[in-house]
Amino acid sequence: MTSSADVVRLAERARAASWGLGQATRATKDAALHAMADALVERGAEILAANAEDVQRAEAGGTPAGIVDRLRLTTDRVEAMAQGLRDVAGLADPVGEVVRGSTLAGGLELRQVRVPFGVVGMIYEARPNVTADAAGICLKSGNAVLLRGSSSASASNEAIVAVLRDAVATAGLEPDVVQLVPAGRHDTVKALMRARGLVDVLIPRGGAGLIRSVVEESIVPVIETGVGNCHVYVDAAADLDTALAIVLNAKTHRPSVCNAAEGLLVHRAVAEVFVPRVTAALSDAGVTVHGDATFAQQAGVVPATEEDWDTEYLSLDIAAAVVPDLDAALAHIRRHGSGHSEAIVTSDQGAARRFVAGVDAAAVLVNASTRFTDGGEFGFGAEIGISTQKLHARGPMGLPEMTSTKYVVTGEGHVR
Amino acid sequence: MTSSADVVRLAERARAASWGLGQATRATKDAALHAMADALVERGAEILAANAEDVQRAEAGGTPAGIVDRLRLTTDRVEAMAQGLRDVAGLADPVGEVVRGSTLAGGLELRQVRVPFGVVGMIYEARPNVTADAAGICLKSGNAVLLRGSSSASASNEAIVAVLRDAVATAGLEPDVVQLVPAGRHDTVKALMRARGLVDVLIPRGGAGLIRSVVEESIVPVIETGVGNCHVYVDAAADLDTALAIVLNAKTHRPSVCNAAEGLLVHRAVAEVFVPRVTAALSDAGVTVHGDATFAQQAGVVPATEEDWDTEYLSLDIAAAVVPDLDAALAHIRRHGSGHSEAIVTSDQGAARRFVAGVDAAAVLVNASTRFTDGGEFGFGAEIGISTQKLHARGPMGLPEMTSTKYVVTGEGHVR
Structure with a gap:
């Protein structure tokens, strides 16, 4: 059994190891990332065997098939994890x-330079590939990482971390820059949340409940990720073919992710034409529409409750309403949006400007699907999560977002 | 009496007013800043009369003269507050x-744009000039502000805020972008710390106790400011005249501020010559040296206790020790430093590089006094505080540090 004191010891070791990693050259870090990738592939059998235990336990416990699938590793998935590490090695x-x-007035030279945070704590659920992804991104950005995955993936995570630590050591870095925090007891999460001074930042990734509890309880600074109650607003001046394509893509392309649309708002001026059309298309795509009074007149639409407007379905469901104008759309989004991604479809430049200025979210999209809010799509090459907070990082977080800065001031005996 | 519900109402009004301010043009905001400056001067008598009440109350209560002086306003000090607002108007x-x-691979245009946080809460002590400074910086950066000053300055703060709100309104902005949160009850601080969703960021400025309690209790994101246990390390290869000048300046130029030096570390190789010299010079300047065994051999030196190494004196005191080498200096700073400002005096380029790389602080200074860590000295034009945390902002915070960002993604019907 792991106690809080054990977690503190892990954190102390991570801190000690972080000094060397923070000063490691890119060449050393990239060599470690390639060694990690090679080791994952070479020792794939070991990882798959451990994963089979987790899968068996999940199935025996009656875990739904979808979640078991996210837990399951295959040779291809292990190869994809390795490729992810190689991709990170290729990034600046x-x-x-x-x-x-x-150069300041008196001749002092001022430089603001990116430096690692030091020690990052990741708290995440289900998918074991996050273990390798997070380890790679943290290592490249010079941060030691404490990985606290879910107990459902504990055998997989132990195997992956053992492989990664061996590889890190062969590259000449301290293996303690990558450590697994034992899962299975909520205590270890609590201990991470209290480890101010040892852990520089916590990043929770997972369901809304996990994220809320970390945000509220942690005294270590937190970067909040991921809850996405995203909307598509179809303006009076929208091209309706474009609008239909964007709504369908935003809702159905991958319903289980945070940048999928959960709400549809339609300007009254186009409602008569667009509401039947979009409802039929969504129904054909297997989507249940939870609609306001206007939408509810269409066949198959379920009347929306107040709760629907605030729900992140993560499934083939969408809440849909007609709004009298753009201001009403903005008001709805302010009230119900989660500050993730909000899209407008319009040919009216003035409406686009007003929507962009008036929406307070990590990403505002004009004539594009909410699905584009993604580190890969944005060209960041790697992504540790999507921040929905305003401090430090907002939107997809790549390598630069995993750093702090330091001012270096150089003089020749300067005094005030 | 003010209840938590009252603070929530103030925060709701700030939030509502923040939408308009966030979209106000620079011209409107600068006009408001000039109106605020003019009003402070024109209604100076009103402000001085209110301040006289605070001063009288403080004196009657036996407040130390130094603190009363920080509380006291004069015509010159009111003029300086006004000038500060005009300076902010002049900044970009x-x-x-x-x-x-x-432009992304598929032709989408990606822009990351600075946007205001929304609502900022300032929690601060004593000096009423912070009220005008913070209001100006927040307004220019598009943020509504909730000002929670100390009860000792409550009459002054009420008068200043009343003047500023009238001026803001004449410039066509909602007066609720500047609001005073009544002091006198700790409840109102607690209510601010619970106002997640209404207040975007809290910035505590003041003593270590205030800052620690906000950091630990707040569920609103916090930017930690100001505690400075700063060191000057005199290397084996230091020019000793330069070292002496920097130590004296860092300690005595303004001992009460966070970027003053509180610790002195001297490399063993120069200790025999430098320890007597620096001790004599510090004593002549009225500084009490709390020294290790080597320093304690000098006349007038008080033997240091373990506690001294961790103390932010903010007075004419300094903790001083001889270290065997640069690594020992780095280890001492890691253990006892507060991550604010750390200086090395050396002519050895390699030592400077190792010190800069090895110190984890907001600012690392080479052959320059710690006193240079300051928004004014760095050329920022305005400063809301000096962050000693790693998330979001580190070091002096100017206007850009008072903003978040938003991604704007523009396409022509792009879907994935």
């Missing part, structure tokens, strides 16, 4: 980047 | 700045 090193620099 | 508007932009 954020550490040492000079963000800003100038 | 951070809102709308495109931080990053590109």
